[in-house]
Amino acid sequence: MLNNKMKKLEIGYGKVNKVHIGENLPLAFLGGPCAIESRDHAFKMAELIGEICLKVGISWVYKSCYDKDCRSSPESFHGLGKDDGLTILSDIRTEFKVPVVSDFSDAAWAPATGEVCDMVQVPAYLCRQTSILRAAADTGRVIHLKKGQFMSPWNMKNSVRKIESFGNNQILLADRGTFMGYNSLVNDMTSFPIMQKTGYPVCFDATHSIQLPTSMGNISGGQREFIPFLVRAAVGCGINALFMEVHDNPKKALSDANTVLDIKYLKNILEQAVLMHQTRLEILDKYGEDNVHPQ
């Protein structure tokens, strides 16, 4: 793919409110509880987040996973499983007319995931696994490809090329932080323009970016107080979509309790993100595209 034009993505099939992601388009939001905890909770979160997104005026994709295969401890909540989880996601699509995304950690789960979900997500730890990328591509859905914490942004081009070689060219690249030594992540905002050079839009995963991976022995910690700072920085750097895991009671969250955003802050942060995005477009309109070239 040539690098001079960014791919425009359309997320959503059938009777859902389609979400468009691309250059100069409004910022899109991907959000929800990390894991599907129960049918009632999933529906409650979809309703609450949907109301906030409507007020803010941001289009969104409901994100929640049916199987958390990368938990630090075998004792941690793993999820409701593929069949029950996908049934709930399918019903949420129907009820709220919102596109849904879930990740999958086993290539064999991909067809069922793609059958239901409008978007399939490749977990960061698996972002270079050829079998996973092939399975994601074969779903025909838009792929949310997370940059591994161990990957440079430029090396993500290899994963992009794999997906393209398998016949899919609908990719959203996400940054969720980069390992800085042990149990720590840093956020390199240059990753966004670098990954956009692949020709695909990019997303910032704000809640995983403040994670302190497995810093608490058998679970991950997090510094969620930095979420708003990083969101403003990432939107200012030109992301096309924002990802945040959201929970109505983070202390009781069954997955990523130390990083999920309390829903009481969601409206405030989304409003800032939308305003920042609009301001950035106005800045580019006034001052022109960034044109500081390397030597």
Added chain:
Amino acid sequence: MFIHSDKFQITELMLTLEDFPVISENTILKEALDEMDKFHLGVACIIDFKGQLLGIITDGDIRRKLSLVQKPLSFFFMDDVILHAIDNPVTIIKETSLTEATNLMYKKKIWDLPVIEDNRLVGLLHMHSVAHALINTNQ
């Protein structure tokens, strides 16, 4: 010493497409270098899907970039080769005389001349082939 350079046609001496690196524009730089190594040549020709020449990249282009590029080598290797290529290379056609082609190489201080026919890349005239032919002519 008099060398009968014009007894040769370019088509007799040029490398055909299978004998030198021919790559697409979004080949990454590392793959371009690998291709150049494979053919033991310091040049690769970049073409589009129609076979039209988009540019060439040589050892010298990469050498010059190495002292300019201010990013990690691992990043540099991942760049699309076209970013670092010469997009207006000196080319010849099959009907160009060997004398003219050799003079071009001399004047431009280059070792390779892509050969174009009907806007498509059809071969590469490399200094080795030229020198070898001319030397053998006089033995």
